[in-house]
Amino acid sequence: MGSVLKKAVFLDRDGTINEEVGYLSRPQQVRLLPGAAAAMVRLRAAGFALVGISNQSGLARGYFTEADLYAAQAEVERQLGELGASLDGFYYCPHLPEGTVEHLAKDCDCRKPGTGMIDQAVKKMGLTTEGSYMVGDRLGDVACGRAAGLTSILVQSGHEDWPPRTPEQEPHFLAPDLAAAANWILQRESGEDGPA
């Protein structure tokens, strides 16, 4: 009945795909992390949709504008494209309750660990959370993934956000980077190794 729902790997951006520089806002600051693009190519080849989900509170803080965000994101995607990789979707949360930009200074469902960006992507892109994954460099990424029912991997290529302080922040797997996270995912998918 209906079309087959697609599995996805939800990816944090800063510190997971590209170097964490602290409120990335200019194309010149974009540097992909080693092996990240190749990992995305392998995950795509295994049938996963790749969806970027990114907290961008710099918008609510007034550090940069949406035009800056789009320019930086375009550069991330350009560099990925040069290596044969791409995202199927990109969602960002511009909000922060204590922000200084009035219309963005609010509580929302989309700021991770909230699951709003995942919920939106699942609905719009015809995805299933079952058998899907979350990869990010912060415990909030893990908590977001867990809350959405995803197998959640913490990578240590950005913020060294460790150890978990609550059970919700406990990753299913701890990986040095996205390349290692992809290895683990693809090994599980091949059925060679059960979940930890």
Ligand SMILES: [Mg+2]
């Ligand atoms: Mg991050």
Ligand SMILES: [Zn+2]
């Ligand atoms: Zn939001």
